[in-house]
Amino acid sequence: MSNPLPSYKTALDELHRYVSRFIPISKQEFAQFLPYIEIREFEKRTIVIGKGEVERYINIIAWGLVRKYLPVRNREITVQLASEGHIVHSDLSFHYRIPSSSVIETIEPTVFFSISYESLQELYDLYPKAERIGRLLITDLFVKKDNRYFDQLRKNTRERFLDYVRSHPQMVQRVPQKYIASYLNIKPETFSRLKHLTRRGGASSAKGQS
Amino acid sequence: MLESLRRYVTGYVALSNEEFTLLAEKIVVRTFDRRQQLLEPGEAEHYMNFVVKGLVRMYFYRGKTEVITNIAKEGELVSSSASFLSGTPSHYFIETLEPTTLLSLTREDLEDVYRQSVRIERLGRLMITQFVMQKEEWEHECMRLDTRERFTRFVEKNPELIQRVPQKYLASYLNMKPETFSRLKHLVRKRPAVGKPSTK
Numbered sequence: 001m002s003n004p005l006p007s008y009k010t011a012l013d014e015l016h017r018y019v020s021r022f023i024p025i026s027k028q029e030f031a032q033f034l035p036y037i038e039i040r041e042f043e044k045r046t047i048v049i050g051k052g053e054v055e056r057y058i059n060i061i062a063w064g065l066v067r068k069y070l071p072v073r074n075r076e077i078t079v080q081l082a083s084e085g086h087i088v089h090s091d092l093s094f095h096y097r098i099p100s101s102s103v104i105e106t107i108e109p110t111v112f113f114s115i116s117y118e119s120l121q122e123l124y125d126l127y128p129k130a131e132r133i134g135r136l137l138i139t140d141l142f143v144k145k146d147n148r149y150f151d152q153l154r155k156n157t158r159e160r161f162l163d164y165v166r167s168h169p170q171m172v173q174r175v176p177q178k179y180i181a182s183y184l185n186i187k188p189e190t191f192s193r194l195k196h197l198t199r200r201g202g203a204s205s206a207k208g209q210s
Numbered sequence: 211m212l213e214s215l216r217r218y219v220t221g222y223v224a225l226s227n228e229e230f231t232l233l234a235e236k237i238v239v240r241t242f243d244r245r246q247q248l249l250e251p252g253e254a255e256h257y258m259n260f261v262v263k264g265l266v267r268m269y270f271y272r273g274k275t276e277v278i279t280n281i282a283k284e285g286e287l288v289s290s291s292a293s294f295l296s297g298t299p300s301h302y303f304i305e306t307l308e309p310t311t312l313l314s315l316t317r318e319d320l321e322d323v324y325r326q327s328v329r330i331e332r333l334g335r336l337m338i339t340q341f342v343m344q345k346e347e348w349e350h351e352c353m354r355l356d357t358r359e360r361f362t363r364f365v366e367k368n369p370e371l372i373q374r375v376p377q378k379y380l381a382s383y384l385n386m387k388p389e390t391f392s393r394l395k396h397l398v399r400k401r402p403a404v405g406k407p408s409t410k
Contacts, residue, residue: 197246
């Protein structure tokens with residue numbers, strides 16, 4: 001929002017820290033990966049990848065905010081809201097090399113650190129550490145995905161709303177409400193109503209939702 | 211018994227005999243009767259399982275309703291994977307539907323072979339990537355396709371499961387009412403994919 005303009009260096013340090021969560025990696029080792037990373041900048045409200053295109057990149061958000069959605073008949077179903085440090089790409093398209101059925105669009109001006117499909121294969125071939133990071137990253141993603149899937153199925157509307165708002169307070173400020181509602185599979189009207197509820201009574205009563 | 215596993219693995223990475231042996235040495239063969247429970251929610255999943263023979267389902271309860279999330283047959287993997295990979299308690303039940311033989315590997319053993327071979331680590335990465343993609347594909351299909359399309363797609367991909375799996379389980383897996391499943395089954399049998407969808 002009103003952050004001072006972030007620098008690439010800070011963002012890359014952040015990326016180094018992120019990768020180090022999975023496996024200890026020195027500055028020098030990390031520096032070997034840098035030539036494989038492309039920096040891509042987008043204005044707000046720009047389509048990064050459209051339906052039918054083949055995804056060339058896996059992207060890590062240096063700064064900015066994007067959403068990924070599935071165009072379904074006359075609706076758009078938001079499947080991901082991603083900000084700094086998150087990975088976003090049209091993954092089925094990227095891995096299977098098929099046309100994308102989803103769309104990725106920026107909400108704010110956004111900068112990606114991107115690695116192309118070819119570069120990624122080369123990294124895996126050349127650096128065993130990259131292979132391990134890749135495995136641990138995808139494992140982490142799988143576990144998160146499974147948890148989210150399970151939450152969606154098990155929690156009711158109110159729980160989904162409250163949990164998201166509590167764990168993503170900054171997203172609630174930055175993302176248009178209708179996108180969050182779509183992401184949580186909640187009607188926009190219901191979303192507004194729930195928002196009022198939380199504002200007034202803190203986390204108290206408000207019974208009768210199921 | 212290891213042959214089918216070898217074929218499966220080769221679909222991802224061509225391992226040398228030595229590399230495959232590293233993996234094979236760690237494998238435990240487990241056999242079960244039909245209708246045996248292998249895991250329940252709250253327990254940690256210790257194994258990644260490859261189905262050599264039989265049929266296994268994975269499910270959980272939403273209220274009082276069973277929701278089936280996976281039906282695994284010969285040549286496929288089954289495991290409460292998130293629990294297996296993270297060590298957290300499982301959300302799911304796993305139960306055999308037929309007498310079943312599994313080739314199983316513990317997480318510790320798997321980590322151990324990863325350390326010994328980068329190519330096996332690659333195998334791990336590619337397999338988990340495949341899990342993620344399948345999950346993603348399934349979610350997208352649920353959003354994009356209507357009931358009838360989901361049914362048709364499933365039948366095309368898994369013709370033999372229609373014979374082997376109780377209909378109510380398939381209905382649950384496809385997230386439709388058992389009545390809808392029966393109706394679609396009749397429709398499909400009579401005239402394969404012509405005319406416009408009668409509903410909606």
